[in-house]
Amino acid sequence: MGTTRKHAVIDPATGKIDRGIFSDRAIYDEEMEKIFGRAWLMIGHESLVPGPDDYFHTYMGEDPVILTRDGQGRLHALLNMCRHRGNRVVRCDDGNAKRFMCAYHGWTYRNDGSLEHVPGKSEAYYDALDFASLGLIEAHVETYAGLIFATWAKDAPGLEAYLGDARWYLDTVFNRRDGGMQALGPTKWLEPANWKTMVDNCSDNYHVPTSHLSSAAVQSRFLGRPRLSHDDQFRSPNKHVFVNGHAITFRDADDNQPRYMHGVSTETMRLFEDYHRATTPEVERRLGTLRARRVQLGNHSIFPNGILGFRLALPRGPLKTEFWHFVLLERDAPEELKRVIRIGSQANNGAAGMFEQDDVDNWRQVTEASTSRFARRHKQDLSMGVGHAGPHPDYPGLVSERYISENNQRLFYMRWEQFMNADSWAGIPLDPIRARFDGTATMRG
Amino acid sequence: MNANDKPDAATLTPRQALWLDLMPFYIREAWLLDERKFRAWLDLFTDDVLYFMPRRKNVPRREAQRELTPLGDLAILEEDKRYLAMRVDRLDTGMAWAEDPPSRTRHLIGNLEAEPLDNGEVRARTAFLVYRSHLETDHQLLSGYREDVLRRVDGGWKVARRTIVLDANVLLDKNLSVFL
Ligand code: FES
Numbered sequence: 001m002g003t004t005r006k007h008a009v010i011d012p013a014t015g016k017i018d019r020g021i022f023s024d025r026a027i028y029d030e031e032m033e034k035i036f037g038r039a040w041l042m043i044g045h046e047s048l049v050p051g052p053d054d055y056f057h058t059y060m061g062e063d064p065v066i067l068t069r070d071g072q073g074r075l076h077a078l079l080n081m082c083r084h085r086g087n088r089v090v091r092c093d094d095g096n097a098k099r100f101m102c103a104y105h106g107w108t109y110r111n112d113g114s115l116e117h118v119p120g121k122s123e124a125y126y127d128a129l130d131f132a133s134l135g136l137i138e139a140h141v142e143t144y145a146g147l148i149f150a151t152w153a154k155d156a157p158g159l160e161a162y163l164g165d166a167r168w169y170l171d172t173v174f175n176r177r178d179g180g181m182q183a184l185g186p187t188k189w190l191e192p193a194n195w196k197t198m199v200d201n202c203s204d205n206y207h208v209p210t211s212h213l214s215s216a217a218v219q220s221r222f223l224g225r226p227r228l229s230h231d232d233q234f235r236s237p238n239k240h241v242f243v244n245g246h247a248i249t250f251r252d253a254d255d256n257q258p259r260y261m262h263g264v265s266t267e268t269m270r271l272f273e274d275y276h277r278a279t280t281p282e283v284e285r286r287l288g289t290l291r292a293r294r295v296q297l298g299n300h301s302i303f304p305n306g307i308l309g310f311r312l313a314l315p316r317g318p319l320k321t322e323f324w325h326f327v328l329l330e331r332d333a334p335e336e337l338k339r340v341i342r343i344g345s346q347a348n349n350g351a352a353g354m355f356e357q358d359d360v361d362n363w364r365q366v367t368e369a370s371t372s373r374f375a376r377r378h379k380q381d382l383s384m385g386v387g388h389a390g391p392h393p394d395y396p397g398l399v400s401e402r403y404i405s406e407n408n409q410r411l412f413y414m415r416w417e418q419f420m421n422a423d424s425w426a427g428i429p430l431d432p433i434r435a436r437f438d439g440t441a442t443m444r445g
Numbered sequence: 446m447n448a449n450d451k452p453d454a455a456t457l458t459p460r461q462a463l464w465l466d467l468m469p470f471y472i473r474e475a476w477l478l479d480e481r482k483f484r485a486w487l488d489l490f491t492d493d494v495l496y497f498m499p500r501r502k503n504v505p506r507r508e509a510q511r512e513l514t515p516l517g518d519l520a521i522l523e524e525d526k527r528y529l530a531m532r533v534d535r536l537d538t539g540m541a542w543a544e545d546p547p548s549r550t551r552h553l554i555g556n557l558e559a560e561p562l563d564n565g566e567v568r569a570r571t572a573f574l575v576y577r578s579h580l581e582t583d584h585q586l587l588s589g590y591r592e593d594v595l596r597r598v599d600g601g602w603k604v605a606r607r608t609i610v611l612d613a614n615v616l617l618d619k620n621l622s623v624f625l
């Protein structure tokens with residue numbers, strides 16, 4: 001095995017990390033190939049293409065991709081690049097169409113990607129065009145509980161292995177109900193920050209009482225939400241856990257409380273509690289008692305660019321990221337509860353979200369500090385909690401002792417190194433699945 | 446004073462009178478926003494206000510009815526008075542980082558069209574160009590329109606419903622932390 005570490009950007013013992021990876025164009029280009037060209041990328045949700053011939057326009061990294069459901073109900077992820085000269089064949093965000101006609105010369109593709117019609121196929125091409133080899137480029141697609149993932153890599157492991165034991169935790173949000181979830185969105189906006197900073201921030205609960213104090217304070221005042229302080233965070237029994245690049249934080253408490261989320265207020269708490277109680281038997285059947293009663297997924301990222309649930313950080317150059325904010329709702333939840341969660345989500349997250357708007361300048365300046373050759377000599381410090389994580393008797397993955405930790409962030413950059421230094425998927429290690437998946441829930445929902 | 450300085454009420458149509466009544470309301474609102482008098486601005490809204498900014502999608506021309514996301518879908522903003530008040534209160538904490546130091550804004554409001562509704566309320570559409578400058582060199586021009594429902598409360602106008610439609614698909618600004 002090649003043991004040359006071309007990229008050695010983090011020292012695991014000190015947490016010092018090279019800032020160049022946030023601004024260097026050559027590194028960024030290599031990321032597009034070795035990470036976004038290989039990894040399973042979250043690209044959509046089944047509810048965005050519910051019926052035959054529905055499509056939703058999305059991205060795999062920088063590449064525009066048409067997510068389609070063909071007439072037979074099968075999903076396809078098709079590179080939005082006409083095989084003639086390369087024009088996009090879809091320019092809308094979503095819709096319903098059996099075929100896509102390129103607006104340049106009229107080549108027309110079926111929604112399964114196959115090339116159906118070429119103007120002048122006899123008159124101009126002398127019937128010599130090989131239609132079979134000129135379909136839209138198709139990525140490999142798999143789903144997990146309604147979430148749609150795609151990869152360009154022919155040698156990629158299956159999605160189940162890719163998610164590994166992270167799914168044990170992800171199930172507690174994405175796989176709770178028999179009826180599954182529905183996605184609304186996205187709102188889209190451009191953030192002047194490197195994509196990795198947004199991703200590693202998902203495990204950065206350290207920033208919350210400083211970055212988001214103003215939003216938390218008014219919501220305590222107006223909505224009766226719990227107060228937020230560094231002390232509360234430091235004492236929290238929550239933990240970090242890391243599996244295969246996926247950075248999870250989770251609440252570990254045996255009190256059968258509903259998951260705390262945006263939308264909770266003094267008046268709506270009852271709705272959340274009633275729903276939690278009413279659905280607990282179903283969730284226990286689906287996930288087993290331990291996960292139904294004790295484990296609650298918190299902030300998390302799915303490698304490489306899935307952020308806090310089904311939200312995407314789409315790279316647009318080293319210094320820019322297009323952010324897509326969706327909200328996921330349990331399909332069979334009461335309408336009033338869905339409304340409250342939707343409004344809480346959009347009031348706090350998204351371009352105008354009270355919480356999210358206060359993140360951007362931090363990320364932007366972290367990115368910009370990396371562009372200076374002088375500043376770059378001084379590394380980022382991700383040393384918090386070094387040496388205070390390991391295997392846990394109850395919980396799969398690499399578990400931190402504390403909630404406020406930089407363990408997941410260090411591991412994220414080590415995972416980044418593994419992808420960047422490997423010649424192929426064969427060189428990228430995967431943790432074996434060890435967790436006991438009690439209950440009836442599966443990859444398919 | 447020359448009588449010609451004052452428009453003759455008898456020569457104005459009710460629509461024109463309404464226009465003249467509303468335009469100063471919008472100009473005053475713009476100054477309140479640009480001078481950061483957000484509590485006074487908040488007073489221009491009824492207690493039951495809906496402050497709504499849908500998403501705007503790329504759809505085929507013949508499916509134009511799908512361009513704006515309906516109420517009930519994920520919006521950019523779907524706020525009631527309480528959420529608006531939280532946003533205003535937040536600014537006073539000294540830690541609302543997106544707006545501390547604050548943005549420099551200029552709200553230009555024009556193209557007013559107003560029509561009375563049967564229930565005594567008024568529907569008013571305006572176009573806006575809002576310039577935002579933040580920190581050192583960040584800047585953005587936000588363009589769009591508002592469709593308001595206005596109600597007479599204590600002799601003055603208040604906005605009972607505001608729909609804000611941005612002329613953008615992917616927002617180009619780093620965040621949307623200013624009021625429109
Ligand atoms: S580029 Fe599409 S038909 Fe020519």
Ligand SMILES: [Fe+2]
Pocket residue numbers: 207208211212355356359
């Ligand atoms: Fe944050």
